[in-house]
Amino acid sequence: MSEQYRKSNYCRAEAQYAFQRERKIVPILLQKQYKPDGWLLFIIGQLLYVDFNKYEFSRAMELLTKELKATKTNEENVLHVSPKEKAQTSHMKTTLSVTYPINILHWTQAQVQDWLVEHDLVQMARLLKNYDGRSLIYLHRYMKHGQSQQILNLLQEDSIRRTNQ
Structure with missing residues (x-):
């Protein structure tokens, strides 16, 4: 690059x-x-x-x-999520257990943000700030079946708009 x-x-x-x-x-x-x-x-x-x-x-x-x-990771089943994710804070020795609905369709905006941040996807959390589970599923389907050039153009415009705020 x-x-x-x-x-x-x-x-x-x-x-x-x-x-x-x-x-x-x-x-x-x-x-x-x-x-x-x-x-x-x-x-x-x-x-x-x-x-x-x-x-x-x-x-x-x-x-x-x-x-x-390296082997390619395959994420074909996007709706399969472990119901309990564990996160540790650096200040406490206790383990916090965050529970997400099994079906992503039922995730709230806050749950989407929490999951992205927990999985070190901070940039994505900024870009998907207003997304709930239904929006994520729609985005996944759109990206999988939409026109590539149109998707890239929309992602570019949206990322520029959101990162320049």
Whole structure:
């Protein structure tokens, strides 16, 4: 990734292709101290990337190869959620038990936010600030069956609007 590449049509086309084909994306950081933003941040924000500036080329290639060979996680059953999630606070030794409805359809906005934050998806929590369970299911279906270019454009516009507030 680099600023110049992010602005190119190739970057957007590759992201669209990977998104449409449900391919694994392994970002490669080529520009020192580059921080993706907008639509690119939305797509790769939670992904593990290989920093070619941080490691020697041979080590970076090893990491890239390892990441490409890693098994793909499959989340086909989006409605299956463990009814009790446990979170620990750093100040207390007691374990807090947060209970979510088994069916995501019944989640409130607060439960969606709590779940995203608990799972270190803080960027997503900001973008999905007003989403409840029904909205998440709708978004999932729309992303799975909608037009890729339209979805990417909407995500880019929404992420820019929300992060610039």
